[in-house]
Amino acid sequence: MQLNFAQPFVQNIQSLSQNNISMDVLRLDAVHPVISGNKWFKLQYYLQDAIANNFDAILTFGGAFSNHIIATAAACKLHNLRSIGIIRGERGNKLSHTLSYAKNLGMELNFVSRDDYKSKKITNTDYKSFYLINEGGFGYLGAKGAATILQAVNTSQYTHILCACGTGTMLAGLAMALHPNQKLIGINVLKGYENLLKDAQNIVPADVNFSNVTVLHQFHCGGYAKHNNALIELMNNLWLQEKLPTDFVYTAKLFYAVEALLQQNYFEPDDRLLLIHSGGLQGNQSIKDKLFFSQLQ
Numbered sequence: 031m032q033l034n035f036a037q038p039f040v041q042n043i044q045s046l047s048q049n050n051i052s053m054d055v056l057r058l059d060a061v062h063p064v065i066s067g068n069k070w071f072k073l074q075y076y077l078q079d080a081i082a083n084n085f086d087a088i089l090t091f092g093g094a095f096s097n098h099i100i101a102t103a104a105a106c107k108l109h110n111l112r113s114i115g116i117i118r119g120e121r122g123n124k125l126s127h128t129l130s131y132a133k134n135l136g137m138e139l140n141f142v143s144r145d146d147y148k149s150k151k152i153t154n155t156d157y158k159s160f161y162l163i164n165e166g167g168f169g170y171l172g173a174k175g176a177a178t179i180l181q182a183v184n185t186s187q188y189t190h191i192l193c194a195c196g197t198g199t200m201l202a203g204l205a206m207a208l209h210p211n212q213k214l215i216g217i218n219v220l221k222g223y224e225n226l227l228k229d230a231q232n233i234v235p236a237d238v239n240f241s242n243v244t245v246l247h248q249f250h251c252g253g254y255a256k257h258n259n260a261l262i263e264l265m266n267n268l269w270l271q272e273k274l275p276t277d278f279v280y281t282a283k284l285f286y287a288v289e290a291l292l293q294q295n296y297f298e299p300d301d302r303l304l305l306i307h308s309g310g311l312q313g314n315q316s317i318k319d320k321l322f323f324s325q326l327q
């Protein structure tokens with residue numbers, strides 16, 4: 031696999047816009063086809079910290095299709111660090127495409143039962159000295175890395191920044207980098223995670239202003255990694271009309287939400303929206319038969 035990285039860019043989206051509301055997408059997925067855009071940003075300060083403190087191994091957690099696992103594996107390979115992935119659930123007969131990619135990048139995979147995974151107990155004594163990164167890169171350094179997303183291009187002209195949320199780390203980072211009067215809207219892709227905003231707030235310094243930050247909970251389409259026909263149709267339309275690939279776990283739900291909000295006249299005429307395309311396209315491999323586009327060749 032190639033570890034070549036490209037620059038994010040802004041794409042204007044015409045087909046969803048109305049009422050003179052402009053819609054741009056910050057294409058962090060363009061950074062790399064497999065290594066998810068926002069994970070890459072979230073990892074940078076953890077790796078710096080690990081290297082500065084002379085760690086030679088990184089240990090982290092994730093599921094079989096985790097964007098975070100694959101990004102960590104790649105980042106460690108790039109920095110010549112040993113990488114250890116604690117993977118939720120028993121090892122199947124065949125590794126998922128995500129895990130086999132991570133393995134090819136040199137990650138050591140350690141499968142643990144769902145109960146052990148929940149308690150985050152490391153029982154394998156081979157792992158003595160390692161730098162631990164939380165599942166999804168959750169934590170202050172992750173947010174600090176995500177804050178740099180808004181420096182990738184000039185973002186001061188937008189009235190609203192919108193992103194999909196899992197752990198809320200990216201949201202917390204974007205809140206740190208928000209311009210005055212800019213609003214930030216997070217779309218929660220998890221069902222029933224009501225504390226997302228509070229948890230996000232808790233990982234950043236208390237003086238970070240969250241008064242312009244909103245999390246919307248009604249656009250998860252059934253729950254984490256669940257999808258329905260409307261979501262798939264939207265993904266295929268975005269591809270056909272805009273040549274914009276989205277992933278079904280996160281970014282498609284962001285667009286799904288924005289489409290619904292536009293219909294509800296949530297925004298004012300002349301608002302300028304910036305949607306963060308946070309990557310994650312590698313996850314589409316598991317539903318590729320339903321899609322008109324495929325990211326992994």
Ligand SMILES: *Cc1c(COP(=O)(O)O)cnc(C)c1O
Nearest residue numbers: 196197198199200280308309310
């Ligand atoms: C992990 C991920 C998110 C969510 O980021 P959090 O910081 O966990 O909220 C959004 N989009 C993609 C593509 C991701 O991989």
